[in-house]
Amino acid sequence: MRRFFDPDRYRIFLFDQRGCGRSTPHSELRENTTWDLVADIEALRKHAGVSNWLVFGGSWGSTLALAYAVTHTSKVLGLVLRGIFLVSKAEIDWFYQSGASRLFPDAFDQYLAPIPEAERGDLLQAFHRRLTGDDPKARIEAARAWSQWEGHTLSIKGPMTTPPRFNEDDFVDAFARIECHYFVNGGFFETDNWLLTQAKAKLGKVPGVIVHGRYDVVTPLSTAWELTKAWPAAHLHVVPDAGHSSMEPGIIDRLVQATDDFADKLGSRFRV
Known part of the structure; x- marks a missing residue:
């Protein structure tokens, strides 16, 4: 994430959310909800002495950024978001049940492999049972299948391969378990499309930049389009030759341009 910011103009804060990266306990689901994470972000701001x-x-970071922004709006100077995802049922069904499967049927068959035919009517629940069950072999097989499905669909560039970390057991265990935990619980939001409604009601004049790949299969452009209509102060930049990955050249260029533009507009208010 640091690569998208000029360190001479920004004081940059990065954190590993609960259960991920260097946070402990690894892959823990207890006391791990969107609202726990929003509280963690606000605690970090206060701890750092940032006004x-x-x-x-x-992606999921856009969800969390929006949840924080609609909860602590007065603390947000602006938002830079990529690959908008609002944890709606339609988005979950598209990627994890039926939709993206039509574009990547070969990768989708690998995703389906750990799930018996009789359970494929609700893949989210079927994966959740395995990712939270007591069988360690079934858990890691499900975690690999879940994670590699996303890894295969991240980019429109080059052959269908997954980033190296999507083959590491520790990474895929936390990645799949925590994602599935959040999705089964609807992102811990009160209603479907809650974030879209809240963005319309609360973000008002909060400036935002949304960068989204035209051919994003993981989080389709239609969600970013709807968010932009609900949030007039946001500017949507559609990258014509990109998918979901933040590492595609057009995505990188737009994100760096966005952070540079914010630094120009807001100047010294970024520095503490």
């Missing part, structure tokens, strides 16, 4: 800040996030 307000620019909030940045991509």
Whole structure:
């Protein structure tokens, strides 16, 4: 994430959310909800002595950034978001049940492999049972299948391969378990599309930049389009030759441009 910011103009804060990366306990689901994470972000801001800040996030990070922004709006100078994802049922069904499967049927068959035919009517629940069950072999097989499905669909560039970390057991265990935990619980939001409604009601004039790949299969462009209509102060930049990955050249260029533009507009208010 640091690569998208000029360190001479920004004081940059990065954190590993509960159960991920260097956070402990690893892959823990207890006391791990969207609202726990929002509280963690606010605690980090207070601990750092920052009065307000620019909030940045991509994919699930865009969800979390928006949840924070609609809860602590006065602390947000602006938002830079990529690959918008609002944890709606339609988005979950598209990627994890039926939709993206039509574009990547070969990768989808690998995703389906750990799940018996009789359980494939609700793949989210079928994976959740295995990822939270007592059988360690079934758990890691499900975690690999879940994670590699996303890894295969991240980019439109080159052959269908997954980033190296999507083959590491520790990474895929936390990645799959925590994602599935959040998705089964609807992101811990009160209603479907809760974030879209809240963005319309609360973000008002909060400036935002949304960067989204035209051919994003993981989080389709339609969600970013709807968010932009609900949030007039946000500017949507559609990258014509990109998918979901933050590492595609057009995505990188737009994100760096966005953070540079915010630094130009807000100047010394970024520095503490």
